[in-house]
Amino acid sequence: MTIGCLVPSLANPVFAEAVQGVQETLSGTGHQLLIASSNYDGNADNEAIATLVAKEVDGLIVTMVAPERSVALKQARSRGLPVSLMFHDPVDGFLTAHVDNFEAAREVARRFADLGHRNTAFLALRFSSSDRSRNRYAGFHAECRARGLPDPALIELGEAEVNTPELLAEILATLGAVTAIFASNDFLAIAVQKAARLMGKSVPQDLSVVGFDGIEIGRLLDVPLATIETAPDAMGRQAAQTLLDMLQGKVCVQRPPLSFDFRAGATLGCPRTESRDDDQVASWPPSVPSLKTDLKQG
Incomplete structure (x- = not known):
């Protein structure tokens, strides 16, 4: 009953607000949030994902350098771990909460x-x-x-x-x-x-x-x-809801961009x-x- 959340930085209020939105959506579901940050470093992204997977999280919510090229993220998905992106524009094979x-x-x-x-x-x-x-x-x-x-x-x-x-x-x-x-x-x-x-x-x-x-x-x-x-808090809420829907076996599709x-x-x-x-x-x-x-x- 844990969810891994990876963001580039918590010093940037944009990402901090998104994490707050994730927490709000997970509140009352019984899931706990494990948070990691990578300082915009691709290698640190992979290390953080590997660590979260090793802790046996049930799913991942991530913002990272290049999700489509991440070896660790690919390995996580091959194990059946659901992944929901935040901030990224649509990437083949992933669902994302984003602005255009x-x-x-x-x-x-x-x-x-x-x-x-x-x-x-x-x-x-x-x-x-x-x-x-x-x-x-x-x-x-x-x-x-x-x-x-x-x-x-x-x-x-x-x-x-x-x-x-x-x-x-x-x-x-x-x-x-x-x-x-x-x-x-x-x-x-x-x-x-x-x-x-x-x-x-x-x-x-x-x-x-x-x-x-x-x-x-x-x-x-x-x-x-x-x-x-x-609205980064709304982005976090949408990413978290998408992940919860995945965990419940619901059919999920890419949602339209959030407004700006x-x-x-x-x-x-x-x-x-x-x-x-x-x-x-x-x-x-x-x-x-x-x-x-x-x-x-x-």
Whole structure:
């Protein structure tokens, strides 16, 4: 009567809220929850799953680097252990509780375009290991193209750049005519705001910033964060209910994506008039990586 739950981090309130949703659904069912975290590390994912399986859990609820490539997860399923995913976009062979990252990112591009932004960038941490981040960039890129805008610059950051505002400011300074940044999560968007201040830029007058997730602290900033607001607690509840249905032998199908909202905040505004001068637009983009083949195409 135990359920294993693996998330990348409990320090991130998005995952903590999802775990709370799992606990709420399991309450009263007699199941106890065993929680593990992997710090976004694929090897740690496999080790955590192996440990949970060794403890003879009845099922797994997981968010991990790459569930479709995890050897430990494949072994768990071969033993008949039911698995329910959270946050991941649909993966063949798995049921998942998720938001449509591709469509949510398109909404960000629409907001930028409607306000007159042309030169944009997408900033991500762990881009290569996160299907969520990759699909957000794919949706953002697709809508920019649909609107006739230049391709957004893709900037993959390391931990050092995110945790050191001076380093992040140096990277932002290379973006030239960029007037709007879409960050792959709210923590990164908040870091961008601080780095912009170090550069002497004002948000949103000089640089608009939009995040993703809708963490509560974003509302409490001096300049409240514009972001895609999701419901991680609902994601946890849905993932847990799916797993309970599996344990009861019910026929389960992939459910539609959970809803998202655009929280307007105060970090999104019109670009300054001079930021759209022909000379600046002509110099765009500084460098744009090609889309990876596993991205969704718009």
